[in-house]
Amino acid sequence: MEETATAPPAQRRPPALLPASIARLGGFAALALLGALQWQRMVGGLPAARALLWVLVAVGAAGAVLWADGRRRRRAGATLGVAGLALLAAYAVSGLELGLLKPRRLDELASGLSHGIEALASVQMPYVGADPWPGLTLQLLGALLCVLAALLAFWPRTQRTPPSLGRPAQAPAGTATQRTASADTGGYPFLSLALLLVLVAAPVVSLGGTQPVALGLVLTALTVCFLWLERLPLRPGLGIAAMLALAVAGALPLASVADGEDPWFDYKAFAEGLGPDEPLRFDWGHSYGPITWSRDGAEVLRVAARDPSYWKVRDLEDFDGATWIDSGANRPGVASSPALDLALDWRSQLAWRETLKVTLRRIQTRDVIGAGTTLGVEDTARDVAPSVEPGLWRSQTEFRGGDSYTVEAYVPRPSAADLGESTSGADSRRLDDLDLVIPTERESAPRGDSAAAGDPSRLRSQAELRFAPFAAFGRGPAPDAAYPTPVRSHDGDKALRSSPYARTWQLAKQLGRQSETPYDYVLAVNRYLQDGFTYDEVPRPVPAGTATLEGFLFDTRSGYCQQYSAAMALLLRMGGIPARVATGFSPGGYSERKQAWIVRDTDAHSWVEAWFDEWGWVTFDPTPAGTPARSQIAALERPPETSSDRGDAASSSEGGSAARTGGVRPDLLGRPGGPGGAASGGGEEGGPAWWWFALAGLLLLSLAAWALLRRRRRSEGPVAELDRAVRELEAALRRSGRPWTVGTTLQQLEQRLGRTPEAAAYLRALRAGRFAPTATAPTAGGRRALRRELASGRGPRGRLRALWALPPWRA
Numbered sequence: 001m002e003e004t005a006t007a008p009p010a011q012r013r014p015p016a017l018l019p020a021s022i023a024r025l026g027g028f029a030a031l032a033l034l035g036a037l038q039w040q041r042m043v044g045g046l047p048a049a050r051a052l053l054w055v056l057v058a059v060g061a062a063g064a065v066l067w068a069d070g071r072r073r074r075r076a077g078a079t080l081g082v083a084g085l086a087l088l089a090a091y092a093v094s095g096l097e098l099g100l101l102k103p104r105r106l107d108e109l110a111s112g113l114s115h116g117i118e119a120l121a122s123v124q125m126p127y128v129g130a131d132p133w134p135g136l137t138l139q140l141l142g143a144l145l146c147v148l149a150a151l152l153a154f155w156p157r158t159q160r161t162p163p164s165l166g167r168p169a170q171a172p173a174g175t176a177t178q179r180t181a182s183a184d185t186g187g188y189p190f191l192s193l194a195l196l197l198v199l200v201a202a203p204v205v206s207l208g209g210t211q212p213v214a215l216g217l218v219l220t221a222l223t224v225c226f227l228w229l230e231r232l233p234l235r236p237g238l239g240i241a242a243m244l245a246l247a248v249a250g251a252l253p254l255a256s257v258a259d260g261e262d263p264w265f266d267y268k269a270f271a272e273g274l275g276p277d278e279p280l281r282f283d284w285g286h287s288y289g290p291i292t293w294s295r296d297g298a299e300v301l302r303v304a305a306r307d308p309s310y311w312k313v314r315d316l317e318d319f320d321g322a323t324w325i326d327s328g329a330n331r332p333g334v335a336s337s338p339a340l341d342l343a344l345d346w347r348s349q350l351a352w353r354e355t356l357k358v359t360l361r362r363i364q365t366r367d368v369i370g371a372g373t374t375l376g377v378e379d380t381a382r383d384v385a386p387s388v389e390p391g392l393w394r395s396q397t398e399f400r401g402g403d404s405y406t407v408e409a410y411v412p413r414p415s416a417a418d419l420g421e422s423t424s425g426a427d428s429r430r431l432d433d434l435d436l437v438i439p440t441e442r443e444s445a446p447r448g449d450s451a452a453a454g455d456p457s458r459l460r461s462q463a464e465l466r467f468a469p470f471a472a473f474g475r476g477p478a479p480d481a482a483y484p485t486p487v488r489s490h491d492g493d494k495a496l497r498s499s500p501y502a503r504t505w506q507l508a509k510q511l512g513r514q515s516e517t518p519y520d521y522v523l524a525v526n527r528y529l530q531d532g533f534t535y536d537e538v539p540r541p542v543p544a545g546t547a548t549l550e551g552f553l554f555d556t557r558s559g560y561c562q563q564y565s566a567a568m569a570l571l572l573r574m575g576g577i578p579a580r581v582a583t584g585f586s587p588g589g590y591s592e593r594k595q596a597w598i599v600r601d602t603d604a605h606s607w608v609e610a611w612f613d614e615w616g617w618v619t620f621d622p623t624p625a626g627t628p629a630r631s632q633i634a635a636l637e638r639p640p641e642t643s644s645d646r647g648d649a650a651s652s653s654e655g656g657s658a659a660r661t662g663g664v665r666p667d668l669l670g671r672p673g674g675p676g677g678a679a680s681g682g683g684e685e686g687g688p689a690w691w692w693f694a695l696a697g698l699l700l701l702s703l704a705a706w707a708l709l710r711r712r713r714r715s716e717g718p719v720a721e722l723d724r725a726v727r728e729l730e731a732a733l734r735r736s737g738r739p740w741t742v743g744t745t746l747q748q749l750e751q752r753l754g755r756t757p758e759a760a761a762y763l764r765a766l767r768a769g770r771f772a773p774t775a776t777a778p779t780a781g782g783r784r785a786l787r788r789e790l791a792s793g794r795g796p797r798g799r800l801r802a803l804w805a806l807p808p809w810r811a
Contacts, residue, residue: 024189025066028153028196029059032146035199039142042203043135044128044381050139053093058146061086062154069156083151090147094140108593113137115361119402125203130379131359131404145199153192279364279401280601284314284583286323286562288548290538295602301369301585302596304357308587309371309411310607310619311358311599315389316581317432319573321439321462322548324566324581328389340429341373341391342410343616352412359404359596368393369584372411373617380405391617412615416519422612424518424577425469430611433578434467436570440481440499461485463495470521470576474512479574500547501570503554508574518577522610522620525571529564529622533557561606561623568608568622578611582619586627725778726766728806735805736790736798758785783808 036051061082068078092098100109116137127134280300283293303311316324339346346352358369368377368384373391377384382403383396414422425434440463463483468476479492496505511528515521536558542551549570552563565581572579583606588599605627609617729749733739750763762782783806791802 024153024187025059025062028062028150028192029055031193031196032058032149032199035196036142036146038200038203039138039145042125042127043138044126046135046139050093050095051142054090054143054146057086057089057093057143058150061089061147062150065151065154065156069154075156079156086147086151087144090143091140094136094143096136096140111594113140115359119404126381128379128381129359129404130357130406131402133359134402134404142199145195149192149195149199152188152195154187156187280362281364282313282604284316285325286316286566286581286606288323288539288552288559288562288566291560295604298601299361299598300363300601300603301361301599302359302594303369303588303599304359304596305371306354307411307413308590308597309354309356309409310582310587310605310621311369311371311585312392312582313365313367313369313584314582315392315609316583317389319436319570321437324569328387334388335386336388336390338373338375338386338391338410341617343412343612343614344427345614346410346616349410349412349615352410354409354411356407356409357404357596358407360399360401362401362601364398364400366395366398368395368399368405368407370407371409372619374407374409376408378406378408410616412618414612414615414618418615419519419522419612419618420517422518422614423470424610424612427578427611427613430578431466433580433611434469434573434576436465436467436573438463438465438496438499438501440495463492463499465492465495467492467573467576470512470518472516473514474509476512476576501550504550504570505574507553508571511571512575515575518610518612521575521577522572525568525575526620526622528571529568530624533559533564533624535560535624535627539563561627564623565606565608565621568620572608572610580609580617582607582609729766732786732790732802732805736802737794738790753786753789755789756785758782759789762786780808 033052033055036054037048040046040048040051064082064086065079068075068082091101096109099105100112112133113136115131116133116135119131119134120137127138129135280298301311314326316326318325318327352372353375354371356371360369368374370377370393374393377393380395380403382399384393384405385396386392387394440461461483463481465479465481467479470476479496481490481492481495493505496502499505507528511524512521515524534557537560539552539559540556542548542555546555549563549567552559553567569579569581583604585599585603586605586607588597588603590596591598605621605623607619607621607623609619612618747767750760750767753759753763758779758781762778762785765778765782787802787806790805791799794801
């Protein structure tokens with residue numbers, strides 16, 4: 001009697017306390033909620049409801065993956081579709097605009113997220129800046145971490161083998177059945193756990209926690225539940241005690257990690273690796289020497305503003321006899337009110353109050369960069385306060401790339417006609433802005449008849465000169481001279497004639513005699529600076545013994561923005577018009593895509609602010625248009641008789657006299673393909689379009705995926721190839737509207753659809769591959785014949801449907 005071998009009975013697992021999928025889903029939801037609530041703290045003002053929304057989307061994604069895993073057909077396609085929709089849902093709940101996913105705006109999305117990631121290296125947490133991109137990037141990262149953790153936790157790892165045509169649904173007796181996904185939840189729980197721990201720990205390290213031990217206890221308990229709750233038997237017994245012991249044992253070390261100073265995942269270091277190069281620092285003082293500092297076109301800041309302005313950093317309000325200096329930058333004292341920098345009735349000009357959103361890129365400074373007179377600063381994580389100089393603000397700590405803030409500014413933009421009717425210098429608050437310190441010769445004692453020019457009694461000294469307010473046609477009194485020690489004469493005119501600025505003083509008096517109004521005098525100074533002067537970043541040296549600005553005005557007549565602005569301010573004060581030099585950045589180039597003015601290191605600039613009693617400090621720029629700084633919004637013109645206040649927007653860019661007061665140079669506007677656009681160095685970045693690189697990358701990935709799929713199919717052998725062909729035939733019958741009935745065999749299909757020899761041969765090859773000792777793959781001609789049979793009698797629509805059901809290529 002022949003003994004029959006029997007398979008040993010399969011060992012059954014004891015009943016679980018909870019179904020595996022429900023247990024893991026519950027553990028995941030609790031751990032993800034803890035992480036999302038921690039991550040939400042890194043964005044100032046973000047409600048906890050947003051974090052709950054991330055978790056709901058993640059739980060929904062997990063449930064959808066479980067649903068896709070249970071699909072009998074198209075399991076892989078359904079799972080991939082669920083993953084794509086889950087990532088899209090994560091994007092939707094992150095606060096980002098859905099319109100950014102349009103193809104024409106993808107570059108804007110990529111640029112914004114890139115900037116947001118770079119900014120994480122330096123911004124303070126919780127983030128409350130005016131620039132929205134760092135906050136949006138943090139929200140997107142939080143939502144993506146939740147959803148990716150859900151997908152990894154439940155991603156199917158086992159392969160079902162559903163019954164198909166011509167194959168028995170049951171395995172032969174005595175053979176081990178294949179383990180299906182229903183046996184457990186599959187997934188990659190430890191990879192999912194790693195993402196959830198990042199979600200929890202990174203914010204705690206960055207912001208700190210008030211109860212680290214409690215957090216460690218909760219974190220460990222939820223981790224144990226997430227990993228092992230599905231393995232807990234129906235009668236847990238010692239299982240519950242073991243889980244509690246693990247939670248307590250892991251609480252203290254995890255608490256120490258959460259309470260440590262050095263993060264185990266340093267997101268700042270990660271962001272710094274993606275960010276720009278070393279931050280730039282600028283020296284805002286004047287030197288009048290050749291330009292030697294580095295200028296490589298790096299973007300230093302962006303300003304979202306209604307109108308272009310000169311973005312001011314410092315005021316150089318004092319002249320020490322050689323250069324204009326900022327004597328109050330580091331001077332201790334009481335903060336000054338911005339109102340001291342404004343005209344008396346400035347509140348009546350509401351149109352000149354502007355809101356600027358400033359985002360720093362590659363600059364490090366304590367100065368608040370604004371425009372005109374800064375009234376207030378908001379939306380910043382750093383402590384800022386008014387400076388001792390009215391209208392300027394400073395931070396207690398240094399701003400870095402990625403910081404952003406909102407500036408409320410007052411920027412007077414009077415027309416040329418308004419300026420022509422205004423007085424200047426009558427406001428008593430501006431008396432100090434009519435002072436100059438000039439080196440001069442003074443008498444130290446009464447002189448005898450034998451005194452000569454080289455007499456030791458004539459000493460070189462510093463005279464502080466105060467000029468009288470502007471008077472028409474130079475009819476004002478002579479300036480008053482004050483010396484450190486008592487002298488016999490206080491005649492400023494005499495002091496200036498014996499100073500290194502004697503020719504400058506004579507020029508100021510000459511221009512004053514030609515001017516009826518303060519604005520006439522400003523125009524006369526500008527005309528002089530545009531007649532025969534050239535822009536030169538390596539100006540010729542002035543003659544020995546000559547003051548630098550005097551030599552610029554009369555000898556070399558070449559220089560850059562420092563010489564032009566310094567000389568103009570010097571002449572304006574000598575003419576009785578309060579003036580100062582301002583330093584910072586010219587407007588830059590406007591980017592339509594970023595909706596902001598893009599300011600680069602080449603836009604560092606120096607200009608002049610002149611006081612008009614009715615309007616306040618008005619910006620003027622005497623530097624010729626040849627400067628690389630994209631300026632000239634405040635160049636000069638005569639008061640128009642019939643033109644509009646803003647003048648001709650298409651006027652010539654040759655020299656300041658041909659530009660507009662308050663106008664905008666056309667080449668500053670970043671229009672694609674036009675002046676100021678990407679092709680001309682405007683606000684947009686140059687170089688090839690990003691989508692070429694994206695298309696090339698997608699093509700390479702597609703080729704790699706196709707190659708891997710081909711290699712895998714070859715390794716599976718001809719039997720697996722025929723199995724796929726049979727499954728494809730099942731799908732083709734269903735799609736073409738010819739579904740098979742239960743029990744249909746390949747032979748019956750061959751009798752039904754094999755009316756042509758090629759179609760019959762195709763089906764015969766499939767049947768032979770299933771049951772014959774050797775398998776022969778069906779031919780492409782047979783595939784075409786079978787497609788024609790599927791479309792037979794169904795018209796053009798049936799042919800299209802058959803083409804979709806059985807395409808020319810093999811799936």
